[in-house]
Amino acid sequence: METLKNIFIKLGSMDRRIIFLLVGLSVLFPLLKPDWFTLPIRPKQHSQIVFDEINKLEAGSKVLLSFEYGPSTKPEIHPMTIALLRHMFVKDIKVYAVALWPDGNFMSMIAFDEVAVEYNKKIGIDYVNLGYKPGGEAVIKGIASDIRTLYTVDLNGTSLDEIPMMQNMNNVEDFDFVFSLSAGTPGSKEWVQYATDPKGIAMSTGCTSIQVTDIVPYVENGQIRGILAGMPGAAEYEELVKTELTSRGLVIKSGEATSMMSAQSMAHVVIVLLIIFGNISYYLTRNNKRKGRK
Amino acid sequence: MSAEIFGSWIVVFLTLCIFSYLFDDNPFYKAAEHIFIGVSAGYWAVIAFWQQIQPNLFGRLWPKLEDVGEGSVLQSAWYSIYKVLNFISTGFGILDRSIFPEGGIKGYDEIRLMYLIPFILGTFMLLRLVPKVGWLARWAIAYIVGMTAGLRFYSFLNSDILIQIKASTIDFSSDWGTIINGLIVFIGTMTGLIYFFFSKEHKGSFGTLSKIGIYFLMIKFGASFGFAVMGRISLLIGRINQLKDYSTAEFNYATPIISIFIIICLAIWSFMDGGNKNESTA
Numbered sequence: 001m002e003t004l005k006n007i008f009i010k011l012g013s014m015d016r017r018i019i020f021l022l023v024g025l026s027v028l029f030p031l032l033k034p035d036w037f038t039l040p041i042r043p044k045q046h047s048q049i050v051f052d053e054i055n056k057l058e059a060g061s062k063v064l065l066s067f068e069y070g071p072s073t074k075p076e077i078h079p080m081t082i083a084l085l086r087h088m089f090v091k092d093i094k095v096y097a098v099a100l101w102p103d104g105n106f107m108s109m110i111a112f113d114e115v116a117v118e119y120n121k122k123i124g125i126d127y128v129n130l131g132y133k134p135g136g137e138a139v140i141k142g143i144a145s146d147i148r149t150l151y152t153v154d155l156n157g158t159s160l161d162e163i164p165m166m167q168n169m170n171n172v173e174d175f176d177f178v179f180s181l182s183a184g185t186p187g188s189k190e191w192v193q194y195a196t197d198p199k200g201i202a203m204s205t206g207c208t209s210i211q212v213t214d215i216v217p218y219v220e221n222g223q224i225r226g227i228l229a230g231m232p233g234a235a236e237y238e239e240l241v242k243t244e245l246t247s248r249g250l251v252i253k254s255g256e257a258t259s260m261m262s263a264q265s266m267a268h269v270v271i272v273l274l275i276i277f278g279n280i281s282y283y284l285t286r287n288n289k290r291k292g293r294k
Numbered sequence: 295m296s297a298e299i300f301g302s303w304i305v306v307f308l309t310l311c312i313f314s315y316l317f318d319d320n321p322f323y324k325a326a327e328h329i330f331i332g333v334s335a336g337y338w339a340v341i342a343f344w345q346q347i348q349p350n351l352f353g354r355l356w357p358k359l360e361d362v363g364e365g366s367v368l369q370s371a372w373y374s375i376y377k378v379l380n381f382i383s384t385g386f387g388i389l390d391r392s393i394f395p396e397g398g399i400k401g402y403d404e405i406r407l408m409y410l411i412p413f414i415l416g417t418f419m420l421l422r423l424v425p426k427v428g429w430l431a432r433w434a435i436a437y438i439v440g441m442t443a444g445l446r447f448y449s450f451l452n453s454d455i456l457i458q459i460k461a462s463t464i465d466f467s468s469d470w471g472t473i474i475n476g477l478i479v480f481i482g483t484m485t486g487l488i489y490f491f492f493s494k495e496h497k498g499s500f501g502t503l504s505k506i507g508i509y510f511l512m513i514k515f516g517a518s519f520g521f522a523v524m525g526r527i528s529l530l531i532g533r534i535n536q537l538k539d540y541s542t543a544e545f546n547y548a549t550p551i552i553s554i555f556i557i558i559c560l561a562i563w564s565f566m567d568g569g570n571k572n573e574s575t576a
Contacts, residue, residue: 075532221461
């Protein structure tokens with residue numbers, strides 16, 4: 001028993017670099033050998049709500065898709081974007097993309113390049129990419145009141161008047177749904193405050209894990225309809241879209257987030273174990289100190 | 295070497311440079327950090343200029359003459375300023391014109407002089423670089439602070455206060471589950487607010503309620519911490535996944551080669567720096 005205690009006490013003073021290594025290995029192994037770590041993905045309520053909201057939109061509905069993320073948060077948000085675009089394109093929903101972050105432009109271009117080809121969708125007819133405008137909240141406010149004061153051309157430099165999809169599109173009220181792909185500020189919160197709440201437009205979000213606790217109050221009272229929470233949310237949405245597309249006779253491979261979830265789960269197991277060991281070590285060390293004082 | 299392979303080598307090198315911080319603060323990490331800040335600032339400035347200032351500010355002040363229509367003498371005088379700005383921006387005629395195209399900027403069909411205000415305020419911001427007239431930047435900052443406060447006030451009040459208060463009321467006509475959930479939210483909100491009420495000493499029943507508030511806050515912080523860990527792990531997975539992809543023959547074994555290079559360099563640096571540290575301690 002005493003030996004075990006000593007082991008735990010020594011674990012408490014473990015070099016932080018060993019902890020980094022353990023976490024790194026827990027991520028690396030499932031990525032190298034995915035077959036050894038396959039775990040089922042069960043969509044949770046919030047992801048299901050997002051899916052149902054998109055699924056009930058009719059063909060020709062107009063969805064404003066806002067890109068508020070960049071390469072740094074790509075692993076969490078981008079898989080959602082791909083799954084979401086697949087879902088919307090297969091339902092013939094018209095997608096209008098804007099970016100509130102400068103690198104959101106890259107993310108939107110990569111996503112459209114990948115998915116538009118799969119479903120034979122044409123720019124200007126099935127989707128339009130308006131690109132980035134600096135200003136954050138002011139841009140959202142501008143989209144809410146008059147898009148054309150902000151945007152005169154799309155990302156390719158085509159005048160909005162020459163884009164068929166942009167006819168009669170003047171402000172956020174002309175959209176049926178707003179979807180915010182958010183990694184921070186400006187993001188989902190600002191869309192709620194400046195556009196969807198004042199104008200009464202339905203909205204959902206896919207955000208980074210770190211934002212979830214800040215966004216959930218809006219979700220719980222219906223200001224935001226469902227939330228895709230980080231990589232697990234993305235994997236759940238991929239699963240729902242895969243089921244939907246399979247039911248339509250379409251075959252798609254597993255999404256990126258799904259393939260990375262085993263690594264996520266393994267890392268969580270390692271972190272939880274480290275927290276438990278750390279607490280036991282702290283408890284034992286404190287007890288030893290108290291005994292020493294007596 | 296194709297552009298894709300070259301790009302992959304840069305990606306791997308910079309990723310591993312940042313990861314090297316886990317070992318210790320070192321020149322690789324510092325270099326990657328500085329490159330990141332420089333590139334981000336440069337990219338942001340260029341994008342902001344070409345997506346906003348050029349088309350939306352200059353474009354409104356000097357729209358294409360053919361779209362504006364026949365003009366007066368005043369209009370000609372106004373466009374002579376445009377010509378002067380073009381002359382300056384092209385390095386006094388040495389460079390090709392790009393910011394101020396011939397005959398005005400396409401996009402709008404009327405001159406909007408109202409936009410002179412943001413133009414002047416924007417210029418004031420830049421004057422911060424000139425110490426003698428740097429105080430003028432305060433006018434622009436005052437405008438931004440005032441405008442943002444006003445803009446945010448209503449939206450925040452509506453979405454974050456009024457609707458949230460409405461949502462924290464308990465609906466006693468619904469099922470038991472919803473009522474219990476509503477009660478937890480209500481108690482959490484009230485006790486959380488009590489904890490942040492500092493005009494009364496936290497003693498007695500008030501202190502107990504404040505303590506309950508702390509527990510609710512702790513649960514919130516715990517959830518936030520859990521999600522933060524999850525987010526960071528997701529990002530780590532993304533990086534490791536990319537490093538794995540670039541470790542193949544297709545990318546000329548970028549990951550293993552650069553890893554070995556950085557490890558050797560760090561070992562040498564550590565040995566040398568260790569010597570320096572010992573000297574300074576002595």
